[in-house]
Amino acid sequence: MNDTPATIAAIRARLADAAGNELEALLRALDDDRRAGVRALVEASRARGRRHEAESARLEALMTMQRQLHARGVVIVAGVDEVGRGALAGPVTAGAVVLSAETRIEGLNDSKKLSHEARETVAARIREQSVAWCVAHASAAEIDALGIVPATRLAWRRALEGLGTRVDHVLVDGNDARGLGAAVTPVVRGDSLVACIAAASVIAKVARDTLMADLAPQYPGYGFEGNRGYGSAEHMERLLLVGPSEVHRLSFSPCADRERLF
16 A cells, blocks of 8 residues: 555545556555545446446447458448437438448437437537538328338438448348449348447437427427427327428328317
8 A cells, every 4th residue: 555545535536547557556556545535436446347348348349340341351441320200390311321331439329218418419420520420301291292211212322322432341230221223231220239320310300309499489389499399299189280390190090180189
């Protein structure tokens, strides 16, 4: 203990500054210090280390499929995912992201598993750290004209085209790989298993949520700022009272039943 700080405040400061081998050496040196405050600091530091190791392992696992493709000679891999398929209003929105094999984005996960604040933070990291990214939409009118599945594929293609770079292989969330015109692998639960798909899910979710919040003042009463166009009680009540707006999907129920309902 001769080379360790004597006061608990000083120990706290040194633990905060130390990392790697230096931190491990300091923790070992503190193992014999029986002061309750020091024991709490040591345990908290080791707990943080365990959490960091688990998170590093999780992020590493998210890159497994992409690394396998690179090992086969594939150079540029893009992840694609969409949000808004089941909404009653607004577009279906697709994200496309290219990550380098070395990129590890802190906090990256399926967008549905992140809070609003965490999504915003992670989306900013994705935009900063990705090789390329793009968000694209298929409008409510296009969904009505084409159907939700073809419109979703249209949004996928637009997002990929918007990357501005050649893509050798696409990893897409779900079990539908048609309509992209490239080498494609569908990955069920890909937004939880593959880094570039998870990244696509996050930027698509953030972009669509922002768009729907921006539409809310133009179409008051539907609650777009909160429900993002999905069928909340407030939204359904407004539909029954005044009918659909120009950003509603008229082919979706209850708007598809508007002659009976409205």
